[in-house]
Amino acid sequence: QKEVEQDPGPLSVPEGAIVSLNCTYSNSAFQYFMWYRQYSRKGPELLMYTYSSGNKEDGRFTAQVDKSSKYISLFIRDSQPSDSATYLCAMIDYKLSFGAGTTVTVRA
Amino acid sequence: ETGVTQSPTHLIKTRGQQVTLRCSSQSGHNTVSWYQQALGQGPQFIFQYYREEENGRGNFPPRFSGLQFPNYSSELNVNALELDDSALYLCASSLGQPIEPLHFGNGTRLTVT
Numbered sequence: 748q749k750e751v752e753q754d755p756g757p758l759s760v761p762e763g764a765i766v767s768l769n770c771t772y773s774n775s776a777f778q779y780f781m782w783y784r785q786y787s788r789k790g791p792e793l794l795m796y797t798y799s800s801g802n803k804e805d806g807r808f809t810a811q812v813d814k815s816s817k818y819i820s821l822f823i824r825d826s827q828p829s830d831s832a833t834y835l836c837a838m839i840d841y842k843l844s845f846g847a848g849t850t851v852t853v854r855a
Numbered sequence: 856e857t858g859v860t861q862s863p864t865h866l867i868k869t870r871g872q873q874v875t876l877r878c879s880s881q882s883g884h885n886t887v888s889w890y891q892q893a894l895g896q897g898p899q900f901i902f903q904y905y906r907e908e909e910n911g912r913g914n915f916p917p918r919f920s921g922l923q924f925p926n927y928s929s930e931l932n933v934n935a936l937e938l939d940d941s942a943l944y945l946c947a948s949s950l951g952q953p954i955e956p957l958h959f960g961n962g963t964r965l966t967v968t
Contacts, residue, residue, distance in 0.1 A: 753897070781956060790859070790945055790959035791898065835897050842911050843888070843947075843957055845897030 750774045753836055753846025761854050766823040770836035770846045773817065777838035780812050782821045785833045785848065794834075795821065826853045859960035861946050867966045868936050876931045876963045878946030885950065887929040888957060889921060892943040904929060933965075941967045 753770045760766055768782075779798055783791035795810040797803045803810045811820040819838075823830055831853050836846040860879045868874050880887050886905045890898035900913035904923035918934040927948070933940060943964050947957035 751897075783959075788961070790961045793956050793958065796956050837897075842900040842903065842913065843890075843898075844900065847895070847897045
């Protein structure tokens with residue numbers, strides 16, 4: 748079993764829709780949780796970074812962490828074609844462990 | 856603020872050869888990590904350097920080795936290349952220990968034929 752499981756997608760939504768992305772994890776030592784966005788032929792770009800259970804908002808992005816269920820989510824409101832990318836969840840114990848990534852396409 | 860830069864951007868090598876990839880950390884960052892990202896997969900941790908010492912390693916064989924220099928730039932060396940080493944190699948830097956968010960470069964695309 749992988750330490751971090753991420754819904755594989757791909758996901759295709761119309762412009763303006765809410766995008767919902769999820770990851771589960773098995774390692775209780777994970778304390779910090781991140782979401783990265785990766786465009787084609789680019790390195791991952793940090794979107795959200797959180798430590799505690801609960802919600803964290805940044806503009807159109809909301810990160811949600813439920814440590815009791817070992818489950819994290821990322822929501823993108825009012826999605827735009829420029830949000831089309833691969834989204835990677837990541838978690839830290841002593842190293843950063845990534846999910847496999849979900850490819851999202853927002854259709855204009 | 857200068858971000859993480861990696862060179863070269865693309866590289867083609869033959870099985871059995873050796874390769875060196877280079878990374879310049881973001882200004883002020885003293886920790887550098889290397890990741891391997893196979894096509895369609897998330898990045899996999901290779902190792903991390905903090906103040907020129909390796910202080911963490913993932914499940915990669917010893918033919919993957921690295922260096923960090925006093926200016927915090929870094930190299931990843933891979934000996935005896937195998938076809939499965941074909942991947943995007945990402946360098947990331949951070950300030951201090953791993954709990955700080957990592958800032959990634961755009962990677963080196965290595966193809967082994």
